[in-house]
Structures are given as structure tokens and as C-alpha cells.
Amino acid sequence: MKQFVKRLACGVLAMAMIGVISGCGQEAPSTPASSDRAPIGYKAIAAMNASAAEKADRSVHTMSREDKIGQLMCIGLEGTTFDESQKKLLRKYRVGGILLDHDNMESKEQVRAFTQGIRDTANTSSLMPPFIAMNRERMQYRPSLMLPWTDPKLLSKQGLDAVSSLATRTAIEMRDLGFNLNLGVMVNTHSFYSYTSDVDRAARIGETITKRYAANRIFTAYQYFPGGGDYTVPGMRIDASKASLMDDDGRVFAQLIDATRDEHPMIMVNAVKVTSIDADHPVSLSKTIITDWLRKELAFDGVVITDDIEVGAAVAGMSIEDYAVRTINAGSDMVIVCKHPKHIKDVHDALTQAVADGTISEARLDEAVRHIMLMKFSNE
Template structure:
């Protein structure tokens, strides 16, 4: 009798356990389905304020999704083959920066950017940046509008500048780009700067920015806080900032105060200013990015690095460690070259840094919020 009783009791317990497990599994699947059924496009098209849209989508993102948004990569080749698709899908990157090696002619670029857009949006649901540094497009490539060398822009009348930038913006937009690296805000650097005059530089840059905005192109002001200090040296941080606040940074201050928020990003240089930070380059310096740029100058948009393989080489660091240092310092987006080994190393380093708390959840979410605010605010879509 006792044996029969225990068998019946065990049978009932087993049934309850199975039902309970099935219920938990059903609940878990339902929760996952609820997340999966949130449509990025529906969020974008809703009447909610932009910050609420950002928070809604941020809540639907996995940690892997968020880490991918910290990366802007380049690709080899001039078509999107399986290897390129695999890289974009695996890392769910925030965007792709094209270089001269990707540019053959307008039709080829148009097909290339279309395939990048489709692959990236399928992988992450979020509209990717598809960018180019227009000043670096080879002038020997006759498929594209021939623009002046950077140091020639400042010698042109404003009417000519506006005409050229308008035509260039339309050309780039029609080829599928939505992000232009430029205008340059640095002063007096050969082959980089438009001019040595901070007032004229600000005037030109704002005119260029307006043409990009009108033609629905995001853009990035290059390069904070400066590209080169030449022989200048400073005894204290205040001396260094005072000097730059009257030169290159004066231009950035004007641009930050007069450019529509979330239509642009700022690109960090790899210069080192020992008086401000004697350990880090600007692109990995909390004293420069968070304390100066964000707190003192009031910039609250996307901060992206220049190519971090170059910065890591200058800093004698592994590229993954350099990427982590930059995000911790306050950058939101690191620009990685087309080397798949570098891309993988950066992704693994960022993932590990998030896992061990080096990149805190607050810093990760803050970076992704900056990116989403820019992507959602200006409604530039595929």
C-alpha cells in the first residue's frame, strides 16, 4: 500500500514539474517574442518623443546589439560578397566607412552601399552609418565630382564653396552615403586644414554643414581638439586650453553652439597634449573627451575616434585595449580599419570589457543613446 502511495505521489510530482517547466518555457518564449516583435521602423514612425523612442529601442537591444553599435568598420573590396556580409552580420556594426579601395565608379558604389544597407539593417535593425571622408577621395578618380584640395577651400569665395558642397552632397546621397567625414575644423595644418583663420573656418564649416543637413546627410567635424600643435608646449592644462580656446577649439565651440544637435558627430584626433593628459592620446583621454569636450564645452552628441589602428600604434597599445580605453574615456564609436583580425580583436575586447565592468552598463548605454539619438532624431532612413 505504501509503495503504491509513493508511486502515485511521485507521478503527480513529475506531472506538476513538467507542467511548471512548460509554463516557464512558454513564458520565456513569450517574453522573447515580445522583444522580437518590436519593430524599429514602428518605433521610428511612432508619435513618441525622440528620447522615448531611444529608450524603447535601447530596452529591446541585447548586449551584443549594443556592443556592435560602438564599432564603425571598413571593408575590403568593391562588392558585398559572403565574407563582407559575414563581418557585418557577426558584429552588428553601427556603420561602414568606405575608402578609395572601395570606389570604382558611381554605379558600383551605389550597388555596394545598397547591399551594405540591406545587410546591416537585417543584422541590427538599426539604420547604419554609411560614410566617407570626401576630402580623401582621390582626385584622379574621374567618376566623382572633383573637389579642391583641403588647403584650397579657404581661398574660395563663399558662393563657390556652397555650390561645390551642395553638388557633392547630392552626389554622395544619390550613391547611398548618409555620413560625410567633414568639414575640417582644425587650423593651419598642411593638406588637412581649410584655413588658419578661426573666424573664416567657422563660417565655412557652418555653411557646409547647412548644405549637408538640407540634403539629409549626417556629418562629422574633424578633428577635436587639434591635429598638430607643432612646437607649442605648455606648463599647465590651463595654458594649453587657453591657447586652443583661441585657435582650433574656438572653431569647435562655435560649431557646437550653432549646429543643430544630433545632426553631426565630432571626430577625435590622436594628438597628445601632456599638459592636459600626459598618459593618453586625446582619443583615449577622459580629461579631454569627458571633462573638457562634454562638461566644459557642453557637447552631448556622438564622439567618434579617427582610425584606432593608427592611434594604437602611436600609443604602443593593442588595438583592442585602445578601443576599450577610448570608450571608457567617453567616446561612443571607434573607427576600425578593414583588417578582419583587428575588427575581431576590437569586438572581443569590448565584449570582455563590458562583461568585467571595465565598460560599465551606464557608459555602454550612454554611448548607444548618443548614437540612437542621432540616428532617430534626423530620420535619415534606407
């Protein structure tokens, strides 16, 4: 009997060992892992030991659709105080950028408080930090607020050292006031605001300003692609061919794209028509110009931003809602909506609906947001 029990125990043990050994050749049942799309805060991603590109990819992969749509908007605000109504606006629409102008600024202390309020609200509301922008080159001079910007053509004649010096001082000033984006430089050679009519010199000036700003953690945006005329004139029509533009302002942009890739500048488009390339659409609504030419041919992989779409929509003869959706589909990544709360709501609602019904594809949304997040993480 004892011998039988002993044999039985050995048999059970052997069977158990066979089960363990055979089990090693099979995949063990997996335990549910946390989803790759589980929300991860901006700070956590920023702290990752990864490249800006990897962080941007991670953000796009985990962001909610609501947050992505908000990133497409850069809005203006009314008043000189970041009050509770504006905090609600930022929290509700979760916007990618805020643009301040003359009417928002009175003194250094007031502007610092305004921009600090924006940052604090974004931080406490777990929002992606927004761009806080101004157009530095066109700000009205106020001795109590900031340095004067030298007349562009005079500054150009003073040489690149003078350009570099002024850009450095104004970048430091902007950073001190709480800004991180200058919606300039004017690199077109045909505008009243142009530095020069020499395209190669215009590119060198744009590069100098952008690099000095970037060294002081301020982004820039080049105005206006593809050039060839005075883009500050609403409704301007240009008949120049692509080849002639590439011997003109197009060459400025091509040189700047190559020379300042590491500084991640934006490029701004507006409602001027280049009829020889796209007779039916202004630049800001032209996939042929933004996606096929700027993106594919000139290899620009940064943020494309519109000028104020309220002006663009009026020139194009359409609603701002339709204009916003169509410019995103043409290849723009961000739209500027200046100040009117109703217009901000209308544009946000239109973008939300367009993504929901597939008019703006998830792939196009993700592509735009990735451009924006890559730029933001490059300044960490």
C-alpha cells in the same frame, strides 16, 4: 419555507454585492504585461509618433547587449563587392557603421551596388541601419565617380557661397551613391587640409558645409578636437594651455557645437597628446579632455568617434583591443577599425569582454549607444 428560501437568496445576493463593493477598493490582480525590454525593431521605433530623443531612449532600453556593442564599431571593408563574407561580417558583429575608401570604389554603379548591399543586408537581418561613411574631402578625384573637391584654402578664398555650392553638390552626389556620413569637415586651422588660419572663418565654413550636407540627409564629423596643431601628423604633441586653445581651434569647436546642434555632427578625436592638459594620455584616451572638457564644459552631446584605432594604438604603444576599451571609457562612442577582419574580431571580442566583466559599465555603454541612436533617428 418559501419565505426562508426567499430570505436566504436575498442574503446570498447581499453578501455577493458586499464582496463586489469591497473588491472595488482593492487592486485587482494584474495580468502579466509584455516586458518593457521586449525587443522592438528599428522600423517600429522609427515609426513611433515620438521625438528622436524618445526613440533613442526606447532603443537603448530594448536593444540586446550584442546589438549595443556592435553600435560602438565603425569598420572598413576590403574589396569592391559586398560579397557573402562581408554580409556574414555585418550580421555577426552588427556594427554601427561602415567606412569605405578609395580601394572600395571604382564607378558610380559599383559603389551604388556596394552600399545597397549593405542596406539590404541590414534590413533583412533586422539590424539597426549602419552609417555608411567616407572622408569626402580627401577622396582621390576620379572623373567617372565624383566631383573634385576644391583645394580647401582656394575654396575658402572663393567665399561662403562657393563653399555652400560645392557642399550642396557633393552632398547630393554622396546621397546618390548611398552614403549618409561624411567623416570630415577639417575644422582645425593648423593642418595642410585646413581651409583657413582664421578661427572664426573656419567655424563659419564648417557650419556652412554641415548645414548643406544635413539639408541633403548627410551627416558630418568635425576633425580633430581640440586642435591647436596639425593632428594629421601621427604622434604630434601640443603643449598649449586650455585657455590658449580656447582662443584657437577650441573656439572653432565651441562655435560649431552651438551653431550646428540640430544637425547632430560627430566630433573626431585621435592620438595626439595635449600635454598641458593630460600629459599621460593622447586625446582619444583622455577622460579629462573628452568627458570633462568636450562633454561637460562645451556641452557636446553628440557622437565622439575615434580616428583609425590601428594607427592610434600603434602611436600609443598598446594593443588595439586595449585601446578600444580605454577610448570608450574615456568618453568616445564609436571606434573606427579599418579593414582587417582579425582586428575587427579582436576589437569586438575585447569590447564584449569589457562589458561582461564591468570594465565598461552598462551605464557607459548605454550612454554611448544613446548618442549614436539619437543621431540616427534625427535623420528619419
